[in-house]
Amino acid sequence: MLKAGIVGLPNAGKSTLFNALVKGNQAMAANFPFCTIDPNIGIVDVPDQRLDQLAAIVDPKKIIPAAIEFVDIAGLVAGAHKGEGLGNTFLSHIKAADAILVVLRAFTDPDVTHVYGSVDPVRDYETLMLELVLSDLAVVSTAAERAVRAAHDGTPANKKRAEALVHIQTTLEKNTPVSELADADPTVLKELQLLTAKPRLVVFNIGEDVIADPQHDPAIAAWLTNGQKVSADFKANHVLFVSSKLEAELINLPAEEQSEFLESYGLTTPSLHTVIGTTYALLGLQSFFTAGPMEVRAWTIPVGATAPQAAGVIHTDFEERFIRAEVIGYNDYIACNGESGARDKGKLRSEGRDYTVADGDVLHIRFAPN
Numbered sequence: 572m573l574k575a576g577i578v579g580l581p582n583a584g585k586s587t588l589f590n591a592l593v594k595g596n597q598a599m600a601a602n603f604p605f606c607t608i609d610p611n612i613g614i615v616d617v618p619d620q621r622l623d624q625l626a627a628i629v630d631p632k633k634i635i636p637a638a639i640e641f642v643d644i645a646g647l648v649a650g651a652h653k654g655e656g657l658g659n660t661f662l663s664h665i666k667a668a669d670a671i672l673v674v675l676r677a678f679t680d681p682d683v684t685h686v687y688g689s690v691d692p693v694r695d696y697e698t699l700m701l702e703l704v705l706s707d708l709a710v711v712s713t714a715a716e717r718a719v720r721a722a723h724d725g726t727p728a729n730k731k732r733a734e735a736l737v738h739i740q741t742t743l744e745k746n747t748p749v750s751e752l753a754d755a756d757p758t759v760l761k762e763l764q765l766l767t768a769k770p771r772l773v774v775f776n777i778g779e780d781v782i783a784d785p786q787h788d789p790a791i792a793a794w795l796t797n798g799q800k801v802s803a804d805f806k807a808n809h810v811l812f813v814s815s816k817l818e819a820e821l822i823n824l825p826a827e828e829q830s831e832f833l834e835s836y837g838l839t840t841p842s843l844h845t846v847i848g849t850t851y852a853l854l855g856l857q858s859f860f861t862a863g864p865m866e867v868r869a870w871t872i873p874v875g876a877t878a879p880q881a882a883g884v885i886h887t888d889f890e891e892r893f894i895r896a897e898v899i900g901y902n903d904y905i906a907c908n909g910e911s912g913a914r915d916k917g918k919l920r921s922e923g924r925d926y927t928v929a930d931g932d933v934l935h936i937r938f939a940p941n
Contacts, residue, residue, distance in 0.1 A: 572614070573871065574640045575772075575850050576665025578703075579674035580695050581686045584776035587815040588674060589613060589643035591843055594822050610664040611643040617851050617858070617869065618844045621901055621931060625860060625867045628909045635868040637858050639850060642668060662706050662766065669854055670770045672846070673699055677785075678778040678814070692775065701746065703766040708743040710763055715740045735759045743767070770853045774846060775812045783837030785812035811849060813842040857930035860901070861885070862910070878926040882936045892938040896922045901931030910935075 579585040593613030617637040626634050644664045665671065675692040676685065687694070715736035722733035735756035742752050748767035749755055760768045777785050821841055824832055833839060851871075858869040859881055870884050878898075883890030899910060903918040910933075913919045928934070 572638060572640050573851075573854065573856070574642060574668045575670045575672055576668035576769075577641060577643045577672045577674060578665065578699060580676065580699065582683055583674045583676040583695070584678070584815040585643055585674045586611065587819055588774065588776065588813065588843075588846075589641060591815060591818040591822055592641055592846070613641050613643075615639050615641055615847055617847055617871075619858060619869055621858075621860070622867055622869055624905055625862050625901075625933070628905070629862045629864065629867055631862070631864055631867045633866045635866055637851070637869040637871045639847060641672075662703075665766070666764045668769060670772065670850055671703075671766065672850065673771055673773045675773060675775050677775045677812075678816075680778075696773070700748065700767070704743055704746055704748060707749060707763075707765045707767050708740065710765065711736060711740045711743060714763065732756075732759065739765075771809060772846075772850055772853055773810045775810065776815050777812050779814040779817040779836060782812070782814045782817060782842075809849075809853065811842070811846055813846060818843050857928075859928050859930070859932045859934050861935070862904070862933055872928060874930075876928050877924065878922055878928055878934070878936075879924050881928045881934060882938065885936060888941075889936055889938050892941075893924060894937045894939055896926060896928075897935040897937065898922050898926070898928075899933045900929065901933060904933045 577585050577589055589611055592615050615638060617639060619636055622634050622636055642665055644662070673696065675695050676690055677692050679690055715733065718729065718733040718736045722729040736759060739749060739752065739755055739759065742749060742755075749760065749765050750768055750771070755768070775785065817836065818841060821829055821832055829841075833841065855874050856871050857874050858871060861868050861870065870881065872881050872884055878896040879890045879893040882893045882896070898920045899907075899913045899918055903913050903916075904910070907913040907916050907918055910919065
């Protein structure tokens with residue numbers, strides 16, 4: 572299952588965000604640093620209204636959406652890579668994460684202390700990224716030292732590995748995230764699970780009073796002015812604005828009252844839906860569907876995956892035993908009122924091993940028997 576790690580300074584609102592994401596009070600949220608010791612883990616559905624449209628046609632016994640696992644670790648502080656605040660232990664909890672959500676505090680509240688005494692998202696981002704860089708550097712330096720020694724035997728493979736690690740080490744020593752290194756060895760990166768090599772989504776935790784227009788908030792304006800200087804690889808579409816406090820209130824309301832609550836703040840959908848969907852997209856992922864009387868289900872695949880690879884997500888044996896995929900585009904499936912109508916109107920296609928699955932395809936996999 573996909574996994575996203577949540578990091579931030581103490582009292583940035585990470586655990587409140589996590590609780591809202593998982594729709595429950597599974598994580599402790601308190602006004603003092605390091606109240607979160609063990610990692611909190613929650614499985615979150617990926618919102619997708621297409622599932623409801625498919626289910627309205629098929630009337631299945633159950634609906635199964637795609638899902639992401641979120642891991643909330645304790646707040647980090649300067650020196651976390653050396654164990655300050657037990658930070659190095661906490662960082663190890665997100666080594667296996669596919670992406671990292673960096674939560675920055677941009678709300679002011681005299682009742683919630685800030686570990687550095689003032690609200691400054693740019694400073695906080697620099698602090699967090701430095702700790703991630705230094706944590707990676709400690710891992711890479713040890714691996715590079717061993718690799719250089721091993722390369723003395725003259726074998727090409729050992730020499731190549733040593734060069735790759737030294738290249739990454741040099742980058743980190745310049746306080747540069749590995750994600751900015753275009754020619755890093757992908758095999759080495761996968762092996763080491765470096766934190767700064769992972770895709771990042773920056774989530775501003777803002778006050779509910781500015782949720783309708785976050786750019787008018789002074790802290791947000793400072794980021795938009797100076798944030799590009801923080802990281803050369805930073806992309807504007809990797810920034811989201813969320814009021815964790817507002818979202819936490821929203822999930823405790825009856826469903827019939829939620830729309831009115833959102834409208835009162837100038838919103839149409841929960842910000843958390845955007846967080847989940849953006850995390851999904853950030854990883855270069857998409858969904859295809861299977862639809863039948865037993866279940867309508869969303870399956871997760873990388874953008875560009877072939878039909879056999881999609882089959883392998885359903886069951887590992889199916890990729891090898893793949894014969895063909897019967898494919899109906901989502902819009903065609905809805906317009907034709909299901910598989911039978913799509914077949915009658917010539918919208919059902921038979922695709923082979925080279926077919927690249929499109930987002931929203933409804934697939935029926937044909938495979939050879941054992």
